[in-house]
Amino acid sequence: MKDRSDPILKRQITPEVCAGVVAYLTRAKRWSVARIAKTLRTSPEFVRRVASGRQCFEYSDLETLGRAVGSNAHILFFRSLRREDFSDDLKGLYDITRDLVESGERFKRAMSRRSTSKRRGRTRAA
Numbered sequence: 664m665k666d667r668s669d670p671i672l673k674r675q676i677t678p679e680v681c682a683g684v685v686a687y688l689t690r691a692k693r694w695s696v697a698r699i700a701k702t703l704r705t706s707p708e709f710v711r712r713v714a715s716g717r718q719c720f721e722y723s724d725l726e727t728l729g730r731a732v733g734s735n736a737h738i739l740f741f742r743s744l745r746r747e748d749f750s751d752d753l754k755g756l757y758d759i760t761r762d763l764v765e766s767g768e769r770f771k772r773a774m775s776r777r778s779t780s781k782r783r784g785r786t787r788a789a
Contacts, residue, residue: 672737673722681719683743684728685710691742692732702731738764 688694696714700707703724712718720728725736732739741764749757 669722669737672725672740675740676719676722676725678713678716678719680740680743681713682716683745684720684725684739685714687739687743688728688732689714699728703727734768738768 685696685699688699689696696707696710700710703710703720709718713720722736725739729736729739734742741760744757746754746757746761
């Protein structure tokens with residue numbers, strides 16, 4: 664089986680980043696530690712260790728969580744970053760990237776909307 668993981672994102676997976684992902688899921692998405700653990704098929708204790716920065720997720724864990732929130736690992740990674748943590752010269756880049764991500768998500772939602780018209784059944788000729 665071919666490894667489809669992203670080597671650049673793999674290098675960025677640190678305990679601090681993983682703790683940020685857990686914080687994002689619990690804060691913004693209102694997920695519980697138990698729900699994260701169930702999604703990853705692991706123990707809540709492992710997720711608590713990740714949240715405290717003592718352990719970190721693997722790339723496959725981020726992919727699984729990304730799919731569970733309707734996104735992907737890259738977007739989940741970006742969403743877990745906090746603007747306040749960036750230096751002043753990088754905040755503009757963060758804002759531009761955030762706008763681009765949100766634009767892509769709006770487009771995806773617009774393209775996946777279903778038609779509101781109902782299908783009509785065939786009428787039989789007499």
